[in-house]
Amino acid sequence: xxxxxxxxxxxxxxxxxxxxxxxxxxxxxxxxxxxxxxxxxxxxxxxxxxxxxxxxxxxxxxxxxxxxxxxxxxxxxxxxxxxxxxxxxxxxxxxxxxxxxxxxxxxxxxxxxxxxxxxxxxxxxxxxxxxxxxxxxxxxxxxxxxxxxxxxxxxxxxxxxxxxxxxxxxxxxxxxxxxxxxxxxxxxxxxxxxxxxxxxxxxxxxxxxxxxxxxxxxxxxxxxxxxxxxxxxxxxxx
Numbered sequence: 001x002x003x004x005x006x007x008x009x010x011x012x013x014x015x016x017x018x019x020x021x022x023x024x025x026x027x028x029x030x031x032x033x034x035x036x037x038x039x040x041x042x043x044x045x046x047x048x049x050x051x052x053x054x055x056x057x058x059x060x061x062x063x064x065x066x067x068x069x070x071x072x073x074x075x076x077x078x079x080x081x082x083x084x085x086x087x088x089x090x091x092x093x094x095x096x097x098x099x100x101x102x103x104x105x106x107x108x109x110x111x112x113x114x115x116x117x118x119x120x121x122x123x124x125x126x127x128x129x130x131x132x133x134x135x136x137x138x139x140x141x142x143x144x145x146x147x148x149x150x151x152x153x154x155x156x157x158x159x160x161x162x163x164x165x166x167x168x169x170x171x172x173x174x175x176x177x178x179x180x181x182x183x184x185x186x187x188x189x190x191x192x193x194x195x196x197x198x199x200x201x202x203x204x205x206x207x208x209x210x211x212x213x214x215x216x217x218x219x220x221x222x223x224x225x226x227x228x229x230x231x232x233x234x235x236x237x238x
Contacts, residue, residue, distance in 0.1 A: 002093075002125020004200075007034050008138045008159060010189075011196030012166040013210050014098070014131035015063055022059035024067075026210045026236040027129070027196055028094075034198070035093040035127045044092040045073040048108050049100025049133040052077040056098050076108055085114065089121050097130030097137060103146035103154050105133050115157050122159060132166045135197070139164035140185050143171050143178060153183045160199050163188025168217065176226045179219050186221040195233060207231045 009031050015022040032041045043064060047056040052075040064071045074088065075081040082088045089095060095118070097105075109115045122128050128138060136142035139156045142164035146154060151174040156164070163184035165175040169192055178184040189197055189204060194214035198206045207216035216231045 002036060003034050003127050004036075004125070006122045006125070006159075006201050007127045008122070008199040009034065009127060009129035009196055010135035010138055010160075010164065010191075010199065011129070011131050012135065012168070012191040013194050013196060013214075014096070014134075015059065017059065022063040024063045027208070028096075030196075030198075030208060030236060031094045031096070031127050031129045035125075038093050040068055040070050041093045042070045042072070042091060043094050043096060044089065045071070045096050045098060046114075046130075046134075047073065047098045047100070048076055048114075049098060049102065049105040051100070051104070053100075060096075060098070074114075076112055076114070080112065085112075086117050086120070089117050090124060090126065092121070092126050094127045094129055095121060097128070097134030099130075099132035099134060101146040102133040102136045102142065102144040102156070105137055106155065106157070109157075118157070119159065128159070135166050135191070136164050138199075139188075142166070142184070142188075143175050153178045160202050160204075161185065162204075163219070165190035165219075168192050168215075172228075175219060176228070179221050180226050182221075188219045189231075190217045190219060192216070207233045208236050209233045210236050 045060040138159045140158045144154045168190040192214045194211040218229045
């Protein structure tokens, strides 16, 4: 059973990666809930942003090894790992995009037309989700360190018509500046570490968090700069 409407879960959280193994955070329970609570959810990893890092792929499989979920991945380096990407991706309940370089992610996806496939999946009710670059990619544009330590604006896929900032504690100043000067759209949403945004269609319906005191924010261009408004945040598990 697919999601009731095109659904995106854009986060600055995902796995607990310490101690040599990954464990899924509470955001994955929400992703499966949004997908209609299938008995054996199909979860697919896209780790393109890290160059299909073997460690990321292994971490993903290890995290869900005993969960009963049907896990898979699609790699694009050095060549696609799945013969029929469209068929494979449309069969999923949740597609999770891991963190890494937003700029490289978008370039490789466009070269392989994965951007078009993901839009089709989104419209068909597959929940699109991800962390960091896996959050930025669904928006018109966002702030990224893909070009180096200095944060810069970069384009996403534009599935939702807003700007986005992840790791907002470190990127608040740059996000405000880029929204104010028109480098980013006039309205954007930002997440602290531990927070996620739930979109249905192009509408933000709620902000969620996996830890206390993690925030989410709406940032709007004004005549004299920007206005930042904290959003209500629902703590997952409550």
